[in-house]
Amino acid sequence: MRILDFIYPKQCYGCKKTRTYFCLDCASKAKPHFPQVCPVCERPSPDGIRHKYCQKPFSPNGLHSIWAYEGIPRKLITKLKYKFIEDLAKDLSLRAIEGLQKYKPLTSQSLVAGDNKITLVPIPLHWKRENWRGFNQSEELGRLIAQKMGWKVENLLERVKNTNQQVGLKGQDRKTNVDGVFSVLSNIPVIAPTRPTSNLVLFDDVWTTGSTLKEATKALKKSGVRNVWCLTLAR
Numbered sequence: 001m002r003i004l005d006f007i008y009p010k011q012c013y014g015c016k017k018t019r020t021y022f023c024l025d026c027a028s029k030a031k032p033h034f035p036q037v038c039p040v041c042e043r044p045s046p047d048g049i050r051h052k053y054c055q056k057p058f059s060p061n062g063l064h065s066i067w068a069y070e071g072i073p074r075k076l077i078t079k080l081k082y083k084f085i086e087d088l089a090k091d092l093s094l095r096a097i098e099g100l101q102k103y104k105p106l107t108s109q110s111l112v113a114g115d116n117k118i119t120l121v122p123i124p125l126h127w128k129r130e131n132w133r134g135f136n137q138s139e140e141l142g143r144l145i146a147q148k149m150g151w152k153v154e155n156l157l158e159r160v161k162n163t164n165q166q167v168g169l170k171g172q173d174r175k176t177n178v179d180g181v182f183s184v185l186s187n188i189p190v191i192a193p194t195r196p197t198s199n200l201v202l203f204d205d206v207w208t209t210g211s212t213l214k215e216a217t218k219a220l221k222k223s224g225v226r227n228v229w230c231l232t233l234a235r
């Protein structure tokens, strides 16, 4: 046991059981995000696959959110927004992949094997909370998840425009706020034309209106990426 564990013992945010921040019991009671929804119209769709009638150009192929944004997952995600605690992030991502491993579109053999290997792309640092904290929670969480799923991680996006805080903005304003905000970093092999089937998973902690993830998808697809899935811990 480390000294720190002794002074500040880890406790489950749900039941106060020690040694973990998110125990198996509480994870089994956390409300999964169900049904999954189409990333374009946000109406139910099996496996979160974009509806046939929602094929808007440059829109995400699918969306998978692990939990409903409430209860313990919400508590932990919020906690991490303000203070990044590595062990807490680890416990959260550990529980997240238990849900994710049952998700077929991102775990089927054809995707996991060889050239189609999945690459996780974190959303660049949020304007929700500025850089002063010195970490990008989505990136850190994304890395932990990718590691456990056997995915690669690449930072393919950069923010080229400063945006106002999304918090407090509604629907259309949020969309306008993120218009053209991302650009794709060039010379990255994963999106080279020789890899047209690359499967990218854009990761963010929470899907609120989806405007950020949709805008990031648009940037990636405009540079030739064919498949972009959105993955969030909660919605």
Ligand SMILES: [Zn+2]
Residues within 6 Å of the ligand: 012, 013, 014, 015, 016, 017, 022, 023, 024, 025, 026, 027
């Ligand atoms: Zn618990």
Ligand SMILES: [Zn+2]
Residues within 6 Å of the ligand: 038, 039, 040, 041, 042, 043, 050, 051, 053, 054
């Ligand atoms: Zn739809």
